[in-house]
Amino acid sequence: xxxxxxxxxxxxTQMGNDKSIKCEQNLGHDTMYWYKQDSKKFLKIxxxxxxxxLIINETVPNRFSPKSPDKxxxxxxxxxxxxxxxxxxxxxxxxxxxxxxxYTFGSGTRLTVV
Amino acid sequence: xxxxxxxxxxESNEExxxxxxxxxxxxxxxDYIHWYRQLPSQGPEYVIHGLTSNVNNRMASxxxxxxxxxxxxxxxxxxxxxxxxxxxILSETGTASKLTFGTGTRLQVTL
Numbered sequence: 001x002x003x004x005x006x007x008x009x010x011x012x013t014q015m016g017n018d019k020s021i022k023c024e025q026n027l028g029h030d031t032m033y034w035y036k037q038d039s040k041k042f043l044k045i046x047x048x049x050x051x052x053x054l055i056i057n058e059t060v061p062n063r064f065s066p067k068s069p070d071k072x073x074x075x076x077x078x079x080x081x082x083x084x085x086x087x088x089x090x091x092x093x094x095x096x097x098x099x100x101x102x103y104t105f106g107s108g109t110r111l112t113v114v
Numbered sequence: 115x116x117x118x119x120x121x122x123x124x125e126s127n128e129e130x131x132x133x134x135x136x137x138x139x140x141x142x143x144x145d146y147i148h149w150y151r152q153l154p155s156q157g158p159e160y161v162i163h164g165l166t167s168n169v170n171n172r173m174a175s176x177x178x179x180x181x182x183x184x185x186x187x188x189x190x191x192x193x194x195x196x197x198x199x200x201x202x203i204l205s206e207t208g209t210a211s212k213l214t215f216g217t218g219t220r221l222q223v224t225l
Binding site: 044 | 159
């Protein structure tokens with residue numbers, strides 16, 4: 001069983017479209033995250049949710065809206081996609097306080113905006 | 115988040131030990147030292163973490179300097195599958211804890 005699973009794995013879409021990426025974890029973690037890795041391979045945190053509550057919201061355009069229906073799911077919806085949104089998006093989960101067992105990352109969603 | 119400094123790249127021969135250094139001179143007393151690695155086309159993978167004492171697990175060992183201003187990740191016998199980017203990260207525990215990734219060390223392993 002995949003611990004942190006993201007769908008889709010690849011997403012190619014046109015500028016201006018709206019798209020969603022889904023993430024689910026079966027580790028019983030209470031905190032989930034979205035990270036973005038750009039073409040230069042820098043990994044940056046975007047959002048963090050703990051038990052469905054938003055606790056970290058880095059400087060991310062309002063076009064990005066995370067939604068956590070329960071603590072095992074954290075989805076990312078992106079409106080009006082732009083070329084600069086092309087990147088690999090990683091979902092991750094951990095126990096709150098993160099000292100225990102580390103973060104587990106998904107395998108990523110490669111988003112290409114054309 | 116406190117910053118870390120790592121060499122951009124290192125090379126190792128297969129089946130030899132690898133010592134990956136990390137400097138974190140501005141570390142605070144509550145910062146944990148984390149190591150993650152990212153294999154090509156995969157998400158980051160947890161390797162090990164520690165606070166003050168040296169740590170061992172099935173993947174690696176973490177040696178932490180007495181003043182905590184530096185640490186070393188030790189892979190006891192490098193294999194080709196260990197070729198990856200290794201990230202040394204400082205992070206506090208707490209409600210808004212997060213991992214802030216730097217540029218890491220790209221480890222090449224050769225036969």
